Amino acid sequence: MKKFLILLCIFAVVTLASAGITKGLKSKEAAPLDEFTIVTSFYPVYIATKNIANGVDGVKVVNMTENHSGCLHDYQLTTSDMRKLEDADVFVMNGGGMEGFIEEVAAKYPDLPVIDASEGIVLIGPAAGHHHEHGHDEEPEEYEHHHEANAHVWMDPVRYKKQIKTISKKLENLDKLNAKAYEKNQKAYEKKIDLIEEQLNALKDENHTEIITFHEAFSYLADYLGNDIVYCMDLDNESGLSAGEIAEVINEVKKHNVRALFTETANRDSIANNISAETNAKVYVLNSLTSDKDSLDAYINGMQKNINVLKGAFGK
Template sequence: MKVKTLRIISIFILCVFVLSGCTSNTPADNSSAGTGEKSSTTIVTSFYPLYIFTKNVAKGIQDVKVVNMTEPQTGCLHDYQLIPADMKTLEGADAFVINGAGMEAFMDKVLEQQEDLKVIEASKGIKLLKDENGEENAHVWVSISGAIQEVKNIAEGLAQADTKNAGAYKENAEAYVKLLEAQREKMHKELDTFKKKDIVTFHEAFPYFAEEFGLNIVSVIEREPGTDPSAGEIADLIETIKKTDCKVLFAEPQYSQKAAESIAKQTGAKVYLLDPVVTGEKDAPEDSYIKAMDENLKVLTEAFRQNQ
């Protein structure tokens, strides 16, 4: 009896060791077993508008994460300098979505350090407008038509980079494009009724928007944000506004309106805020771009009704 009991106990102990060997106490990682491939995808975007577009394209897709490299209040990346945290973020990226068209001047530095990084240029194939000096304007997303093309480019790029979710990216993009098209139609319906649409803008963010909705940019207060116009430039601008009888000055919520307000006092014009959608909340919802455009429509409608 004792021998039988000892045999049962020995078998039990052996089973415990076998089961312990089959159970891991370490947490599971994100790699597919035996393949070495990541089961999750991290998409990094360069700044706010690309973040919103990409969030819509990747909406609801399991194990796909969208991260914005810069702070959502950074604004346009004209003179942006990379910081170590940015490079750290890009180290974990499966794809990097940028605006392109010269907006991200730091890309040479990025590619020097990460040669294999998959870069998706949202403005690819879009005809770029040029200023009076022949410099190309990168603010294509401010036009809804430009935003639509960027969304399509993002979806196409992500479909190539992450083939298993290709269908979902394209389906999401199609759904979002329909919403953008509806917003564009809504804005045309309102704005096309106004004959006089002369405006002065804060900086060179609105040429694509103006072209789309038939606005006439009489002059620009500052070619680049943060570069105060000289006394001579202000005098010329005031003269131009008086000659054209333009009563609508558009500043941007991201920047100081002091220059615009000073000019308004000397010309009788009124300052309104028009949003180029370059900043927003940290975890901005997917409808943020459309909401910003809807607010722009309200502002433009009010301005033009008072100045016909």
């Protein structure tokens, strides 16, 4: 009887162990072993990449930073960011100096392919007292180094489409199995951008109206439309602007007879309002599209709202 009980216990243990192994094998088989994971640096390239990979089987797009985090100026990598990069098959970044942490990423993940969406795109200068004009295909000598340039490329639809194409082509080379799907999505998304471009073309300014902006992202819109920025302040917050600087802006408004002040949705607009109260210039609020909902049409909807604001500002 004792021997029988021992054999019965051994049988039970073996049965449970077998069940556990079988369950483990099933769980492992259920996991998407061949999943291709794309990690993006922040919101604008996340939305672009998400459109390119939309509906492609076995492909997952993950945004490294939060969708509401805004630009990556002085951004420090977190433990959560590192965990996402651990699982990445490719890292897509905006480029142009936006991701100051890219050297750290390269050092920790030397084998991780990196797509620079701004590769080959002419960048315009940093936020400064005056806007330096140049065309899309002219390389400004004073801005050869990316870290000195304005990285908000996506605000210009022509440059943005170049970013989309670069991301798509690089993904096609890295993930050849889904190359045709990426290309199809790229072309479909570009057609949506074409409609935005057509509306912006109707707002192009042959008179080179002089404006003042409170976010360097709008330099790309001004460059595209033909506006002249007489003064640009990149305000991530309002704490650093002195009374003397505000007085300087007011002088510029009066000197150039500026009628439009463009501020950003993410910033408090009291400085712009104060300047408006001292002059005849009116405040208009634009969206730099650096954060919003997790939506495929986020860029399209955001730019459409910007176009409506611009129509009001320029009376078109």
